Amino acid sequence: MSSYAIRRFKDRLFFFLGIACIVLAVLPLGSILLEVIVKGLPTLSLKFLMSVPGPGGKNIGGIGPAIQGSLILIGLTCLIGIPLGVLSGIYLAEYGDAPYARVMRTLNDVLTEFPSIVVGLTVFLVVVLKVSGSLGLGFSPLSGAIALSFILIPIVARTAEEAIKLVPNALREASMALGVRKWRTTISIVLSVAKAGLVTGILLAVARVAGETAPLLLTVLGNTHFFEGFNEPIAALPLQIYQDALAPDPGIQARAWGAALVLILVVLSLNIVVRLATRGRMGSSVRK
Amino acid sequence: MGISGDRIFNVVTAVVAATAAVILAITAYSLASGSVPILQKEGLSFFTGIKWNPNPEHEVFEALPYLEGTLVTSAIALIIGVPLSLGIAIFLAEMSPTAVRVPISYLVELLAAVPSVIYGLWGLFVFRFYVRDYVEVPLNKYLGWIPTFSGTPYGLDVLTAGLILAIMIIPTVSSISREVLRAVPNPIREGAYSIGATRWEVVSKWVLSYGRSGIFGAAILGLGRAVGETMAVTMVIGNTVGPAAVPTSLLKGSQTMASLIAANVRDASDPLSFSAYIGVGLMLMFLGLAINIIAQVMVTRLFKVRGGAVE
Numbered sequence: 001m002s003s004y005a006i007r008r009f010k011d012r013l014f015f016f017l018g019i020a021c022i023v024l025a026v027l028p029l030g031s032i033l034l035e036v037i038v039k040g041l042p043t044l045s046l047k048f049l050m051s052v053p054g055p056g057g058k059n060i061g062g063i064g065p066a067i068q069g070s071l072i073l074i075g076l077t078c079l080i081g082i083p084l085g086v087l088s089g090i091y092l093a094e095y096g097d098a099p100y101a102r103v104m105r106t107l108n109d110v111l112t113e114f115p116s117i118v119v120g121l122t123v124f125l126v127v128v129l130k131v132s133g134s135l136g137l138g139f140s141p142l143s144g145a146i147a148l149s150f151i152l153i154p155i156v157a158r159t160a161e162e163a164i165k166l167v168p169n170a171l172r173e174a175s176m177a178l179g180v181r182k183w184r185t186t187i188s189i190v191l192s193v194a195k196a197g198l199v200t201g202i203l204l205a206v207a208r209v210a211g212e213t214a215p216l217l218l219t220v221l222g223n224t225h226f227f228e229g230f231n232e233p234i235a236a237l238p239l240q241i242y243q244d245a246l247a248p249d250p251g252i253q254a255r256a257w258g259a260a261l262v263l264i265l266v267v268l269s270l271n272i273v274v275r276l277a278t279r280g281r282m283g284s285s286v287r288k
Numbered sequence: 289m290g291i292s293g294d295r296i297f298n299v300v301t302a303v304v305a306a307t308a309a310v311i312l313a314i315t316a317y318s319l320a321s322g323s324v325p326i327l328q329k330e331g332l333s334f335f336t337g338i339k340w341n342p343n344p345e346h347e348v349f350e351a352l353p354y355l356e357g358t359l360v361t362s363a364i365a366l367i368i369g370v371p372l373s374l375g376i377a378i379f380l381a382e383m384s385p386t387a388v389r390v391p392i393s394y395l396v397e398l399l400a401a402v403p404s405v406i407y408g409l410w411g412l413f414v415f416r417f418y419v420r421d422y423v424e425v426p427l428n429k430y431l432g433w434i435p436t437f438s439g440t441p442y443g444l445d446v447l448t449a450g451l452i453l454a455i456m457i458i459p460t461v462s463s464i465s466r467e468v469l470r471a472v473p474n475p476i477r478e479g480a481y482s483i484g485a486t487r488w489e490v491v492s493k494w495v496l497s498y499g500r501s502g503i504f505g506a507a508i509l510g511l512g513r514a515v516g517e518t519m520a521v522t523m524v525i526g527n528t529v530g531p532a533a534v535p536t537s538l539l540k541g542s543q544t545m546a547s548l549i550a551a552n553v554r555d556a557s558d559p560l561s562f563s564a565y566i567g568v569g570l571m572l573m574f575l576g577l578a579i580n581i582i583a584q585v586m587v588t589r590l591f592k593v594r595g596g597a598v599e
Contacts, residue, residue, distance in 0.1 A: 011486040018379025021372045022392055025462070028455045029399050032410045039413075084307050091301035101305065108308040110580045113509065114315075115516025117546045118576065121553070121569045122315040125322055154308050183297030211403025214518040214550055238405045242519060245409045253413070260406050271401040275394060 033264070040261025043254050049262070053224050053240070056249035063259045065226045069141075069235035070210060072227060073220065076145030077209055081152035082202060086191075088153065089160025089198075094186060096161070105161075112154040117214040123147040124218035139233040144220035148209045155208060159201025163194040200274050207270035211263060213238035237263050312577075319573055322566035325559065334567060340530035342561045349564035351545070353533035355571060357446070358544040360535040361521065362514040364450025369457045369514075370507045376458070377465035377503075382491050393466070400459035408523030411452045416443035416524060419451060424539050439539035442526075447538040449525040449547075453517055457510035464509060464587065468502030469495060505586030512579040515546075516572070522547035545572040 047062060054061030092105050128143045130136035137143045167190050175185040191198070216222075221233035222243060228234075237259055244256035326349055327334060337350025376396060380389055424441035431437040439445075472495050480490040496503070526541020529552075533543040543551075545568050556562040 007486050007489065011488040014488040014491075015379075015383050018375050018383055021375030022379060022396070024372055025376055025399065025455070025458045026392075026395050028410075028415070029395065029402070031414065032402060032406065035410055035414050036406065084304055087301050087304035088307055091305035095298060095302065100302070104305045104309060106581075106584055107312055108305075109584050110577065111308040111311060113512050113516070113576070113580045113583075114312075115518065115546055115572055115576045117518040117549050118315060118319070118516070118569050118573050119311075121549060121566060122311075122318050125318040125566070126314055150311050153311075157305075157308070182294045184293075186297070207401060211405065213403070213405040214546070217550055218553065238403060238519075241405050241409060242523070245405075245412055245523065256409060260409050263403060264406055267401055267403060268398065271398065 036257060036260050036264050039254070039257035040259075043258035044261060048258055052226065053244075053252075053255065056247065056252045058251065060251040060255045063237065063240055063255065063262065065223060065235035066237045066240035066259060067262065068226055069220070069223065070237040072141050072234060073144050073148060073216075073236055074206060074210055076141055077148040077152055078202070078206065080145055081149035081205075082156060084149070085153045085156025085202075085205070086160045086198065088157035089164060090186060090191075092157065092161040093164035094182075094190075108154045108157050111150070112158060115214075116151060116212055117217075119150045120147055120215035120218045123150065123215065128219055138231060139219065139221040140231055141220065141227075141234045142230060144216050144234065144236065147215035147219045148212060151212055151215065152205045152209050155205040156201055159204065160194075160198055163197025163201060164190055166197060167193045196278070200278050203270050203274050207267045207274075210270075211238055211267050213242050217242075315573060319566055319570040322563060323570045324563070326563040326567040329560065334564075335571075338531050338534055340533075342556070342558075344558055347558075347560055349561065349567070351564070351568050351571060353530070353535070354543050354545045354548045354568055355575075357525070357533060357535050357542040358515055358546070358572070358575070360446055360542070361450045361453055361525070361544055362511055364447065364538075365453035365457055365514040366507060366511055367454075368451065369454035369510060370461055372454070373458050373461035373506075373510070374465055374503065376462040377469055378491055378496075380462075381466050381469035382495065383487055393463070396462055397459050399455065404456070404517065404519040405523075407452055407456060407520035411448060411520055411524040412444075415452065416448050419443055419448045423447065423451075428539060435536060436538055439537045441539055442541075444524055444526040444541060445537075445539050446525065446535050446542045449521045449542070449544070450538075452520050452524060453514040456517060456520065457513050460513055461506045461510040464506035465499075465503050468499040468506060471502070472498045501586060505583050508579060508583040508586060512576060512583055515544075515579060516576050518546040518550050522550040527551045545569075545575075 043060070049062060049067060050064045051062035052065055053063065088108065092101055092108070095101055096105065123143060123146055125134065127135045127137050127146050128139060130138060171189055171193060172185055175189045176182065180189075216236050216239050220236055220239065222239045223233045223235040241256050241259045241263065244252045244259065247253060330337070330349060333350055336352055338353050339348045339350050340353075341348045380393055384392065420441050420443035424443065424447060427437045428439070428441050476494050476498060477490055480494045485493065521544050525543060525547050527547065528541040528543055529548070532541065535542040548568055549565050549572075553562070553565040556565055
């Protein structure tokens with residue numbers, strides 16, 4: 001009987017150890033959110049969101065160019081990345097059994113987990129530098145968007161593949177029975193049914209890309225002015241946070257926290273909205 | 289006409305599906321060709337030496353300390369992060385009441401949504417002081433005679449970087465491990481319960497051993513994430529170079545390959561030092577590729593066992 005008591009005790013013990021693990025993991029999340037809100041909220045105002053960064057001290061200015069730059073970068077990234085990502089996803093879902101497709105899927109997954117600083121370095125060498133054999137775009141919005149799309153494409157491709165695979169085959173068969181060709185079926189039937197899943201994947205990818213800093217270090221360089229043209233460096237929110245955090249001036253550090261609050265609000269709300277919207281569906285159809 | 293439309297669609301999507309492959313190929317080619325100058329000058333000592341001096345008069349670039357820094361910080365991340373993640377996965381998959389399962393896993397996964405630069409900001413201004421006051425000072429006081437814990441607790445060092453990485457890999461490792469545990473067939477649990485095992489015995493003696501290889505794959509994927517992580521590490525690791533970057537103590541500034549590039553490459557003035565950063569990038573790429581391919585193969589193989597339920 002006493003051995004049973006020990007076994008029961010062990011069982012309880014590991015139950016509480018499990019709870020302890022979760023507490024330990026969620027504590028940093030709580031601390032990050034708390035600190036970003038407490039340190040970021042005092043700087044936040046409409047003026048802060050719209051003006052150019054100041055020199056420091058009392059005049060810290062704002063993060064207008066950074067917000068504008070991030071929006072431009074994300075827009076360009078979507079223009080480049082979403083068509084390529086979704087088309088890749090279509091191929092992997094609809095023709096995904098061939099050995100070629102398997103290799104492409106694995107490489108796509110490898111790219112998803114690829115060190116982002118390496119992506120930045122590559123784009124710097126191939127796109128930014130003005131030497132023979134490269135595009136020579138210089139530090140520019142387009143260079144940054146190309147680097148970010150290297151991160152966006154594999155995520156969109158992966159989620160698009162999953163979303164398209166969830167479309168019931170009966171719909172494809174019904175469409176083909178009406179004499180509609182496969183490509184027409186895929187574009188007008190399958191994609192419109194998979195729309196919600198596609199949008200979910202794209203939003204999650206955008207949330208990820210919005211916070212990426214490393215690929216921007218070498219491709220957009222940062223700027224204290226608003227958008228100056230497609231041949232000029234551009235500001236970006238994560239880059240602003242990085243540069244301001246390392247500044248010795250407490251005022252500029254405060255600006256980093258303000259920018260972090262804006263960034264985290266955007267990223268987390270995108271994540272939470274997506275999760276709430278897809279709660280029932282994804283849970284029942286993917287996992288079981 | 290119609291048939292050729294299908295053919296065109298197939299070919300076009302097949303070509304586009306190669307985007308990731310093309311990106312990887314471009315990366316490999318451009319980094320390899322960019323590293324040629326430094327490899328010609330330093331030869332093998334680029335990988336085995338520890339000196340680093342960008343001064344054009346006495347230029348020398350040897351990258352071993354950054355490889356070591358990457359491996360040591362990632363090892364700390366795994367040692368702390370994997371048991372925690374496994375605890376979370378076991379609790380969520382096997383022990384928790386169903387009602388809290390979904391909210392808790394959302395919370396843990398939100399950790400993955402926080403941008404790396406915000407981890408860095410938090411690490412630099414908040415977490416670093418917790419680590420210094422509650423971990424490093426006691427470690428140094430009682431175990432300072434061991435070289436691993438020697439030095440002055442400052443908070444911007446190998447230990448802080450490793451701990452931040454541990455936090456950052458938790459969502460990846462725990463969610464994949466949870467999937468792995470859920471993939472363990474129920475009859476195994478039922479059989480174990482029927483002979484009178486407790487919940488913990490079912491997990492530790494049957495479920496874990498069944499899911500072993502998948503959990504290993506999850507840990508490797510976490511390792512891949514830790515190795516490539518850039519901004520958060522750059523902001524807390526102290527950014528030393530040369531012999532000072534050799535991670536001899538946990539309480540000492542160091543540098544990973546990713547943080548070396550992020551912190552310094554913009555200041556590279558002459559072609560040779562720039563080539564040195566590209567060479568480090570090449571090393572990082574190979575390490576990242578190797579780890580990720582191993583992890584992908586392990587995790588995919590595992591999910592194939594599920595009879596096509598996931599893949």
